[in-house]
Amino acid sequence: MNLSLAGAVENLIRLYINGTKTDPDQVVDIDAAIGKNTFVSKDGFLMSIIKVNGRQSENNHYHSYNESLKPLISKISAGIKEGVHSIHATYVKEVGKEKELVAKSIAGAREKANNYQFEGMEDLFDDQVNFISKQIIDEEVYMAVWTNTSFLRPRQIAQEKDEIEEARKELPIADDAHGLIDTYTHIKIKHENYVEAVIDGLSASGVNAEVLNRDKSMLSMAQIIYPFLSADFEFIFPDRDTFPKSKEYAGGLEDDASHMLWDSLSSQLIREDDVDVDLTEGVARVGDRYFSTFEVKNPPRNLVLFNSLGDTIKADVPCMISFSVSSASSFTFFWKKLLSTLPIPASNKRIKKSIHAVSLLKELGEPDVEYKMSVTTWSKDSEDLLENRDYLKGELSSWGNSVVRNYRGCPFDALATSIQGINSRTFGSTVYAPLSGVVAQLPLGRRLRFWRRSALNFVGNGDVLYPYSVQSSEQKYWNIGVCATMGSGKSVLLQNIAFSHLFGDTIAGEMPMVGYIDNGFSAKTMVESLIAMAPKDKKHLFKHITYENNKKFAYNIFDTQLGCRSADSDQMNQIISTLVGIITPAGEEKVHGDAANLLRKVVAEAYFTLSDKEKPRNYREGRAPKLDSALKKIGYDPTGKTYWEIVDDLFDKKKLVMAEYAQRFAVPTIQDVIQQLTISDTVNNSYKGIVAYNNEELVPYVRRALMEAIEKYPVFSGVTVLDVSMARFIVLDLDKVAKSGNAEMDKDSSVFYSLARFIVSNNMFISSTLYEVVPDKYSSYHKRRVELVKSIPKLLVYDEYHRLKSPTVIAQIKREMREGRKWSLVNLFASQLLKDFDEDMQNLLSATFLMSNDAGSPEEIKKTFGLNKDTMDYVMSELTGPKGARGASMVALFKFKKATLIQRLRFVLYPYMYWMTTSDAIDNALKQNVMSKLSVGDAIKALSSTYGFGARKVYENIGETHPDPEVKKDPIQFMGDSLVNSFRTMIAS
Incomplete structure (x- = not known):
């Protein structure tokens, strides 16, 4: 100048x-x-x-x-x-501080991932910082x-x-x-x-x-x-220590000692x-x-x-x-x-x-x-x-x-x-x-950001960073609803919420729990990636199960916590709601009002009958070869003992996993409940003459319905085969068993959603109510467990929630929504239409994400969210699905104790997370190819840096234009080899 x-x-x-x-x-x-x-x-x-x-x-x-x-x-x-x-x-x-903003937001999640020793997570978080910082x-x-x-x-x-x-x-x-x-x-x-x-x-x-x-x-x-x-810089004030300074210039009064005192505010500011x-x-x-x-x-x-x-x-x-x-x-x-x-x-x-x-x-x-x-x-x-x-x-x-x-x-x-x-x-x-x-012209209408830290960062309207955490002490409930039609990014949002929960705040370093009921393979890729990235001693914590209706996937809903001869009241409520759903006729919303009480009584009798106070089951060699072998290996002779005695002995020997397995043969199954219905004079006399359905009396009706359920649903019929007791992140894909189309299929869907919920949440609902049924021998063990589990954050995800039809199960879920904070539990529901969330449920949601403008009529959307005209215009023009790198627009309703927030957000996926969660067939095939040659961290890093948000266009181009017919026949192999070679060359240089 x-x-x-x-x-x-x-x-x-x-x-x-x-x-x-x-x-x-x-x-x-x-x-x-x-x-x-x-x-x-x-x-x-x-x-x-x-x-x-x-x-x-x-x-x-x-x-x-x-x-x-x-x-x-x-x-x-x-x-x-x-x-x-x-x-x-x-x-x-x-x-210039955009990267710092994102880095601060994810700092806690990055620390958790490092503590859990996940491979490749540094690259994931770095990619999030680099990508999102360019959009805010x-x-x-x-x-x-x-x-x-x-x-x-x-x-x-x-x-x-x-x-x-x-x-x-x-x-x-x-x-x-x-x-x-x-x-x-x-x-x-x-x-x-x-x-x-x-x-x-x-x-x-x-x-x-x-x-x-x-x-x-x-x-x-x-x-x-x-x-x-x-951000935490402390200025100099008279009530804080400071060092006296020498006089920097001549002049002034001799007795001016100001240079030795606390710096003036003006000199600290400029x-x-x-x-x-x-x-x-x-x-x-x-x-x-x-x-x-x-x-x-x-x-x-x-x-x-x-x-x-x-x-x-x-x-x-x-x-x-x-x-x-x-x-x-x-x-x-x-x-x-x-x-x-x-x-x-x-x-x-x-x-x-x-x-x-x-x-x-x-x-x-x-x-x-x-x-x-x-x-x-x-x-x-x-x-x-x-x-x-x-x-x-x-x-x-x-x-x-x-x-x-x-x-x-x-x-x-x-x-x-x-x-x-x-x-x-x-x-x-x-x-x-x-x-x-x-x-009106002052900058008072900027977008409110309530949370400051999370592994999940949205972009608010006006391009501000918007961290989102599923739990807040300022919210009365911890329940989330996601409403979006197909192709709106709903499933990917669910996975990202689950991912952020996994690396969210916890106590004493315990990994949070996630139970995820999926309908399709959308979450499979993420679980496979987490398994590959987890250290060897934590790989068993992650499970993805494509559920099938056969005995290989059997799960006994009557299994109890270790040593407990009967279910506590929390588990009993889940058992009864599941059984009521099973016996409710297809196309009907409910069965006789006394059915739940009848089932509660007969289940309690079945537990008592098989306890060591009545007629416990005796050990029988050959019934469970796996148990026979394990007992023989430790030199334990089970001859003449009951299964409950074996459980107690193994517990004394600190063989807890083996004891839990042996207990599967001690507790009742659904056949035992049916038998109890037949032989119990108390039950038969109490409910005699009560008509249930089609002029059939209640007890015979319930017995027949349960017997039919054994034939129709083999997964209910016997001892638990499906073992998820050690897992912390469980995804159950119900695509093969939960279809919709008619009354029978709707009932099947509801039954399997109820069972899936039972499976993925088995270790979540452990509270002081367990003390009702814990034997003295196990008291101190379970007290430690209750205190531990109580402090672990938990997330239950229900994708395609509308397929769950049972009023009894829904009532149980609503109870858990009201009392979720007691268990540190967050419930996450996803459905395609607003009407799938009834008014009671909407009142219990602490956060609702609307991702598509056809999830309801304009009047329904406006009323549900309480939107002004300006935001309704935004809904109709912007909520039309993902828009490439800019992500998917949505409107979020957040309820706090003192206020309700309505925010316009963009759900932005960064390349690394895309490759962790993509369900695209071409991208998955390429990822599997590359992961067979590189570590999972390097594989995803190479894929995300080269192909960004998918390789399908490159795949199609090679298939159409490449001069080598062998390459045109199998572009995946060619793309994988090229990518791996380029990545290794880059690393070597």
């Missing part, structure tokens, strides 16, 4: 008239922190900074949005109108709330003035140190009350905000100039030797950054909201947009009013007219304010800075027909006074406007 001779002369003239302010102490008014979140200025004004986290429900329709801000306007108008308070809001968009911006919104001393009466001042003056005399001279003087009590009370009123007004208007503490407040001001400061200015270009250099600020001479004249500006600014252009709102009864206003009465040229009548217009607003009861806007941008390169400034001028001019102009004064002063909180002298050209019109 070279100065011409004319420019130098002009520079000197402006220096003479206006002067430059390159000393931070000249532009930083705040002098001391006098409380947790309050600062006092050199003039005795008080200031606090509020961080605006975002709006609960996005609304970009001007009139309805403006209407929603009435509570805020009501709360703040009187204070501003009286001239006691003012507000300085800033929107700050930084560039880093933005924050702040409000500095100022309170001046104009309201203080002489009597109030007199009460404390002498004390304050005396304190000043007693302190050493400290011009360059942190202020140590407090201020008047009345202004502190006034200020605290007003800050609270602003927070209350924002909350009532649907805006989430918080008052920052002194460190965060200082950081919000300093980070514009020094972006390298960490370092004096860092500042330089170029008045010709209107540029200030602070540290290694160049800054330029321009005025918005006339703010938007059209009815526009800030989002229409904030969402259009290019991601790579940093900026700070400042808004100042203060009383129109300021000195400048009265000076203009006075000027209009003087005999000066007639053109000045315009001033008189504008004053008259403001007076009319007063008569109408509309608060009138002084409104200023400025825009600052920065760069480490001066030429880039000027390009950014010109670009932003164009964007601001397009925003509601605003008028911008260069500032001809000191650019450093313009920068400092544009940062919220630094001083009460805000920068910009003053206009007078109604408060209601001004507030």
Whole structure:
């Protein structure tokens, strides 16, 4: 930036008239922190900074949005109108920290993966950071709330003035140190009350905000100039230790010891030797950054909201947009009013007219304010800075027909006074406007981000990072609903939620539990990838089972916890709901009301009959060859013993896995329940004469229905064969057994969903109710288990939830939804239509994701989510399925104890996760080929870096155009070999 001779002369003239302010102490008014979140200025004004986290429900329709801000306007108008308070809001968009944002969000998940020793997870998280960081911006919104001393009466001042003056005399001279003087009590009370009123007004208007503490407040001001400061940086205050410093320059009073005291706030915010200015270009250099600020001479004249500006600014252009709102009864206003009465040229009548217009607003009861806007941008390169400034001028001019102009004064002063909180002298050209019109233009409608850390990161509207966690102490329930028709990305979202849960927060390093009921092979690839990536000692924790209706997949729902002769009340509820579903006729919603009680009674009798108090089963060699061999191997002779005695003996020998296996032969099966129905006089007498269905009595009907179930559903018929007791992440694919189309198929689906739920959640529902049935021998063992399992986060996933029809099972699930937090349980449901979630269920959902606009009628969608017109327009235009690398658009409804949030989000898949979860046949074949030659981590890394979001197009192109007929016949082998060779060459180099 070279100065011409004319420019130098002009520079000197402006220096003479206006002067430059390159000393931070000249532009930083705040002098001391006098409380947790309050600062006092050199003039005795008080200031606090509020961080605006975002709006609960996005609304970009001007009139309805403006209407929603009435509570805020009501709360703040009187204070501003009286001239006691003012507000300085800033929107700050930084560039260069996007990777850091994503990395911080996933830091906890990355740590968990490292602790579990998964191979390839570093590459997965790195890929997420690199990919998502390119799609987001880093933005924050702040409000500095100022309170001046104009309201203080002489009597109030007199009460404390002498004390304050005396304190000043007693302190050493400290011009360059942190202020140590407090201020008047009345202004502190006034200020605290007003800050609270602003927070209350924002909350009532649907805006989430918080008052920052002194460190965060200082950081919000300093980070514009020094972006390298960490989020937990602590500034120097008088109640913190610091080292005395030597005097850096000569001069000043001999007894000035300020250099030995705590650094002044101004020197901590802006370092004096860092500042330089170029008045010709209107540029200030602070540290290694160049800054330029321009005025918005006339703010938007059209009815526009800030989002229409904030969402259009290019991601790579940093900026700070400042808004100042203060009383129109300021000195400048009265000076203009006075000027209009003087005999000066007639053109000045315009001033008189504008004053008259403001007076009319007063008569109408509309608060009138002084409104200023400025825009600052920065760069480490001066030429880039000027390009950014010109670009932003164009964007601001397009925003509601605003008028911008260069500032001809000191650019450093313009920068400092544009940062919220630094001083009460805000920068910009003053206009007078109604408060209601001004507030609508402030950046209060940005998107609220509730969570800050998660392995699952969405992108919010406006391209903000939106971490999502399935559990929050601020939510009454932990239940999630996903509603989307085919092809909307529903299954992939479920897998990503399950993945984030697996690496979520836990206690004592215990891996969370996931039970996943799938309908199709969509989750198979992810489980296979997790198995391949897991260390050898954890591979058994992951299971994917394609379920079939034969004895190889038998699962006895009457299995109990180790040593327990009967089921506890929690398990009994699951058993009964499953059995009721089995005996309910196809096409019917329910069976006789007494059926559940009958089953409960007969099941309890079956447990008692086979306990060691009655007629326990005796060991029989050859019944279970696996058990025979295991017992022989340890030298145990089971001759003449019952299975319960064997279980107890093995428990004493610490052979817990073997004891659990032996117990399978001790507990009842469904045949034992049927036999009990036949022989139990108590049951037969109690329910005699009760008609169940088609004039058949209840007991014979239940017996017949269970006998038919054994034939129709062999998986129920005997001892458990399917062993998932050690698994932590279980996916059960019901595609082969749960079809839909007619009443019989619907019933089959419901039965298998109920059984699958039983299987995947077997080790989840262990609570203190287990103590009801635990023998003394096992008491301490199960107490440890209950405490451990209680603390482990759990996730139950129901894909295609609409296939579950049994009212009894659904009622049991709703009970678990209400009581889920007791078990640290999250329930996740996915279905294709909104109507699949009834009203009771919707009330229990803490989060609902809508991914397609045809999941219900527009009226149904609007009513269910409580959407405004603007968001409904978004639903109809954007919720149409995945859009390549930009992901799938969706609307999310989050319910918290104190508020409900409606957010527009994008579910963005990054390449590494795509290759972990893809169900595409071509991609899976290629992945299997590459994984046979490389480690799983290297294989997915090579695939994701080369093929991004799939290899199908390359596969088809090779099949059509490759000159070698052998390659055309089998492109997968060729693609795999080429990829592996290229990857090995890259590694070697």
